Amino acid sequence: MKILRTVRFPPQIGGLLRALSEVGFFDRSLLIGSWVMPLYRELYGVHYLLRTLDIDFAVHLAHPQKQMRADLERVITDLGFVGFMTAGGIQKFTAAGYEVEFTAHRPGGREIDVVAIREWNINALPLPFVSILTGFSETAKVEDFTIRIPIPEAYFIHKLIVASRRRTVEKREKDLEQCTVLIPILSDNRLHQVVQAQRIAKPTRRSMTRSCDAIAFPLQRLFS
Amino acid sequence: MKVVEKNNPVRGLLKEEYQRCQEVLAALSEKAAKYPKGSLNLRKKRHKGKEYAYHYLVAREEGRVVNRHIPEAEVPVLQRQLAERDKCRKEILAYEKRIAYLEKLLRLPRPEVKK
Numbered sequence: 597m598k599i600l601r602t603v604r605f606p607p608q609i610g611g612l613l614r615a616l617s618e619v620g621f622f623d624r625s626l627l628i629g630s631w632v633m634p635l636y637r638e639l640y641g642v643h644y645l646l647r648t649l650d651i652d653f654a655v656h657l658a659h660p661q662k663q664m665r666a667d668l669e670r671v672i673t674d675l676g677f678v679g680f681m682t683a684g685g686i687q688k689f690t691a692a693g694y695e696v697e698f699t700a701h702r703p704g705g706r707e708i709d710v711v712a713i714r715e716w717n718i719n720a721l722p723l724p725f726v727s728i729l730t731g732f733s734e735t736a737k738v739e740d741f742t743i744r745i746p747i748p749e750a751y752f753i754h755k756l757i758v759a760s761r762r763r764t765v766e767k768r769e770k771d772l773e774q775c776t777v778l779i780p781i782l783s784d785n786r787l788h789q790v791v792q793a794q795r796i797a798k799p800t801r802r803s804m805t806r807s808c809d810a811i812a813f814p815l816q817r818l819f820s
Numbered sequence: 821m822k823v824v825e826k827n828n829p830v831r832g833l834l835k836e837e838y839q840r841c842q843e844v845l846a847a848l849s850e851k852a853a854k855y856p857k858g859s860l861n862l863r864k865k866r867h868k869g870k871e872y873a874y875h876y877l878v879a880r881e882e883g884r885v886v887n888r889h890i891p892e893a894e895v896p897v898l899q900r901q902l903a904e905r906d907k908c909r910k911e912i913l914a915y916e917k918r919i920a921y922l923e924k925l926l927r928l929p930r931p932e933v934k935k
Contacts, residue, residue, distance in 0.1 A: 646833055650840060678907050680847045690844055693914050766832020 603638050603738050605631075608691050609651060610738075611675050616653075617741035619666035621716065624656035626733050626744040628699070628726075628751075633774070635736050635745055640781040642748075644774060650695040654746075655713055655720050656730045657700050668716040672696060685710050687719045701726040728754045732790050749786040752778045753818070756807040757800055776811050784817055791818050831926070838922040845915040848908055855905035860890070860898060 605613060609631070616622060627635075629652035633644045669687070673679055677689035677696060689696040700711045702722035711720045732750035735742050746754070752775055759771035796804070808815045858879025865872050875890040877898065890898055922928075 646830065648833060648837060648840075676907070678848065678851075678904070678911050680844070680851050680908075682843065682847055688844075688847075690848070690911055690915075693841075693918055695840065695844060764832070764836070766835055769832055770836075 603634050605634070605738075606692075606694070608676070608694055612651070612672065612677070612696065613738070613743055614741045615671050615675055616668070617743060619668070619671060621653075621666070621668070622735065622742055622744040624658065624730070624744070626654050626656075626730060626746060628652050628654045628729050628746060630770075630774070632745045632751060635738075635743065636748060636751075636778070636781075639736060640748060642777050642781055644777045646770070646773075649693050650697060653696070653698050654726050654729050655698050655700045655711075655716065655718075657711070657713070663714070664717055665715050666717075668718045670717075684721075685719070686721045697721060699723050699726055701730065725754055725757050728757075728790065728794060731793060732786075747786060747790075748778050749782055749790050752782060753787070753790050753794075753804070756804045756813075758803075759810075760803040760806045772807060772811050775807065775813070779811070779813060782817075784820075787818055788820070834922055834926055838919065838926060838928070841915050841919050841922065845912060845919065848912050848915065852905055852908040852912060855901050855908070856898065860895070860902060861887075 604610075613627065629650065630644075630647045631651050633642070633647065636642045637644070669679060672689045675691070677691040679687060679689050681687055686697065698713070698716075698718050698720035700713065700720040700722055702708060702711075702724050708722045711722045713720055728750050729746040732747045733744050734747050735744050737743075745751075755771045755775045759768045759775070762768040762771065804818065805815055807813075808818070856877065856879070858877045861876045861878050863874050863876055865874065875892070875895050875898075876887045877890050878885060878887050880886070
């Protein structure tokens with residue numbers, strides 16, 4: 597495993613990632629969103645500098661009835677973060693303007709507002725397609741701790757799907773811009789593996805087609 | 821400023837950030853409002869050669885300063901709540917500053933301050 601010594605996270609984020617790593621969160625769950633980009637930069641040489649101040653994590657939900665492994669609410673608030681609930685009942689944490697949120701896979705067709713995750717004593721925002729990310733991940737060692745992140749191909753396909761489902765043009769553009777910077781490092785073999793592991797419904801395929809057209813990415817690289 | 825105006829993803833990111841800050845600010849303000857107001861004071865009294873310490877919550881209520889005695893057993897809970905409230909307030913200030921900065925960057929009209 598490559599040790600990424602040059603990735604410099606802001607102190608709050610670095611401390612948070614280290615604490616989550618120490619309690620075993622990254623054994624199966626992962627860091628997602630634009631904060632993955634600095635790691636891709638070190639691992640694969642992609643350049644993408646825009647980053648939001650929200651730090652998202654995707655929680656792996658293989659054994660939802662498991663007993664508590666670590667009290668993440670306490671771990672995070674002990675780091676100086678303030679916990680709060682959004683109007684929708686989603687638990688979030690904030691410190692120095694950064695916002696921490698957990699997401700979990702929402703199976704298609706189900707309307708769930710919040711997923712309570714006993715294993716980590718947190719609740720997460722259920723979103724579709726998160727399993728694409730949790731299903732295809734890799735680990736990176738940052739200094740003395742390990743972080744799990746999605747492989748670029750999974751991140752790319754996830755963004756392709758969610759981009760055309762975004763309500764705002766700006767978010768869609770941001771998703772597609774991230775896709776564009778990832779294109780040079782994508783492996784066709786891994787793209788196929790990710791696509792073949794999904795049950796892609798027609799509307800989802802249409803979303804992917806629209807996104808591929810927008811970034812001039814040949815669709816046959818996904819479905820051959 | 822020109823980058824913000826011309827570059828759509830940058831402007832989008834800032835707009836998204838502005839919206840997020842406002843949502844977090846609302847949630848934090850709601851949370852902070854649930855915590856007790858005021859600060860905890862310790863008063864020491866001497867009686868028959870012995871010194872006794874009492875905790876009081878000092879808060880302003882309808883323009884008056886009110887001292888409310890806090891039983892010793894309730895002090896740790898109250899201290900935790902006040903510490904949490906202070907953390908909340910610190911975050912609220914950070915978000916207010918960030919919102920003001922983003923309004924400037926995005927050239928949004930500043931909301932009128934109620935007098």
